[in-house]
Amino acid sequence: MTILIKNILAIEEKDSDLYVEETSIYIENDRIVDIGNSDYKADIIIDGKNKLAIPGMINNHTHAYMSLFRNYADDLPFSQWLFDKILPLEDKLTGEDAYWGTMLGIMEMIKTGTTCFTDMYIFINETSRAVDETGIRASLSRGLVGSGDDEEGRRRINEARKEIEYWKANGNDRLSFIVAPHAPYTCDDKYLLNVIDFARDYNLGINIHLSESRNEIAEINSKYKCSPTEFLNKLGLFDLNTLAAHCVYLSDNDINILSEKNVNVVTCPVSNLKLGNGIAPISKLIDKGVNVCLGTDGAASNNTLNMFKELQFVTLIHKGIEEKADVISASTGLKFATSNAAKALGLENKIGKIKIGYKADITILDIDKPQYYPRNNLISALAYSTNGDEVSTVIVDGKILMNNNEFLTIDEEKVKYHINSISKRLFI
Known part of the structure; x- marks a missing residue:
């Protein structure tokens, strides 16, 4: 499976400093194999317009x-x-x-x-x-x-x-x-x-x-x-x-x-x-x-x-x-x-950053929201303006778990049904 996240703002880390730049992220199987090059034919292409990619x-x-x-x-x-x-x-x-x-x-x-x-x-x-x-x-x-x-x-x-x-x-x-x-x-x-x-x-x-x-x-x-x-x-x-x-x-x-x-x-x-x-x-x-x-x-x-x-x-x-x-x-x-x-967790060379060779664990946020305008400092926006509802797509180990707010690996209604049943038994 290959995924190309194209022309997206992304938070990267260099010399312990975080910065934001527009880039493209290419994923093969479970790994990030390239950053910055959009000239790939991928199984899945994600349009990065008005989106922000951060380490999961x-x-x-x-x-x-x-x-x-x-x-x-x-x-x-x-x-x-x-x-x-x-x-x-x-x-x-x-x-x-x-x-x-x-x-x-x-x-x-x-x-x-x-x-x-x-x-x-x-x-x-x-x-x-x-x-x-x-x-x-x-x-x-x-x-x-x-x-x-x-x-x-x-x-x-x-x-x-x-x-x-x-x-x-x-x-x-x-x-x-x-x-x-x-x-x-x-x-x-x-x-x-x-x-x-x-x-x-x-x-x-x-x-x-x-x-x-x-x-x-x-x-x-x-x-x-x-x-x-x-x-x-x-x-x-x-x-x-x-x-x-x-x-x-x-x-x-x-x-x-x-x-x-x-x-x-x-x-x-x-x-x-x-x-x-x-x-x-x-x-x-x-x-x-x-x-x-x-x-x-x-x-x-x-x-x-x-x-x-x-x-x-x-x-x-x-x-x-x-x-x-x-x-x-x-x-x-x-x-x-x-x-x-x-x-x-002893995983500092595998996760926690958007970096070539790291596991493709990436969260994508929709930043076409009032709380992100003007985009003076998106790192500050994550701490002071974000509530979590902006998350649109989540990738773990190179697999998309949620796409445009829809779960791909979880039956949401089935989970809610069982939770309600358990709650009735526990609390009544």
């Missing part, structure tokens, strides 16, 4: 199946939201429920320009099945909770192992795995050591919630006499490539540890704000050279999986709280959701 957005922290819980348990404190509302509802879910919830989440992500996501979930083979069927790219992880060598904790690790082995034999390179101890407050030190051994056995990285709430800080300090970051560092968890989500409450020593250990921090500003958990010290992390990425968290706490919404929040909120208009620029925020995110 990468949502580096979410729980796609939790789209089922959208607009449920809102306006509650974090502990009450999690322990009194969300966890009891999760106990009612089946694997099939999780599959359809994930399909809904993937629909929303594709609709709003996301081409890759990092997910943590509770049912094996359901998220991976949805990813395999829809054509999106993902880094997947079965959430792990346990104490010592308890039976339930071992069961979860064995489930994760089983899923990894299955897809290693039967999957494709759009689907990769990472190991996910849920959080320091749901995994004790002995269990975390078991998880670390498991990750090392498979040469995989770590996906974990870290320092998300004040209660977590107090609980870990009471139990281990240190911060959650110091606790994980003492165990050697950061010796593995780590994605640490949230990182709201960090001391200067915590930040130094994250920097020294090359931990990738995934900030989720909307979720943190909505649950009253505060705002991560992103400027301090950047100053220390920490690789910062962007995630939505689940729709139960956001309540969308729209990375453009997240981009707007991350580029605005820090300007306000620091009273500095030049912190977290539009360009910096966009890198959080593209090249920085790819680096965190």
Whole structure:
């Protein structure tokens, strides 16, 4: 399959700087093989007039199946939201429920320009099945909770192992795995050591919630006499490539540890704000050279999986709280959701940029909209003017998943039907 995106404005990166230029992009199979030359006969030609091509957005922290819980348990404190509302509802879910919830989440992500996501979930083979069927790219992880060598904790690790082995034999390179101890407050030190051994056995990285709430800080300090970051560092968890989500409450020593250990921090500003958990010290992390990425968290706490919404929040909120208009620029925020995110996943030479030799993961926006006129700075427009509805076409791995706002790999009405059926059972 060959695709020519002809005469389109595109965001490219050179020497760490983003810029916009009119060009043409030629795709063969799963790769970008030429940029700038329109003299190709392609199977599919996309007219780039009044369009903008950007690297596909990468949502580096979410729980796609939790789209089922959208607009449920809102306006509650974090502990009450999690322990009194969300966890009891999760106990009612089946694997099939999780599959359809994930399909809904993937629909929303594709609709709003996301081409890759990092997910943590509770049912094996359901998220991976949805990813395999829809054509999106993902880094997947079965959430792990346990104490010592308890039976339930071992069961979860064995489930994760089983899923990894299955897809290693039967999957494709759009689907990769990472190991996910849920959080320091749901995994004790002995269990975390078991998880670390498991990750090392498979040469995989770590996906974990870290320092998300004040209660977590107090609980870990009471139990281990240190911060959650110091606790994980003492165990050697950061010796593995780590994605640490949230990182709201960090001391200067915590930040130094994250920097020294090359931990990738995934900030989720909307979720943190909505649950009253505060705002991560992103400027301090950047100053220390920490690789910062962007995630939505689940729709139960956001309540969308729209990375453009997240981009707007991350580029605005820090300007306000620091009273500095030049912190977290539009360009910096966009890198959080593209090249920085790819680096965190170890895919920096494959995705996150529109570049020859990279995977053809491209989002195309219709910029013939009032909010894009005049076109003084389209990179700024992505952060400050875009709402996600402008996304018209999404390409992943050289395959068109959505064309002119129509899904090509998902039966949208079928997904909605199943979501409504599940919702009636769960909430009545």
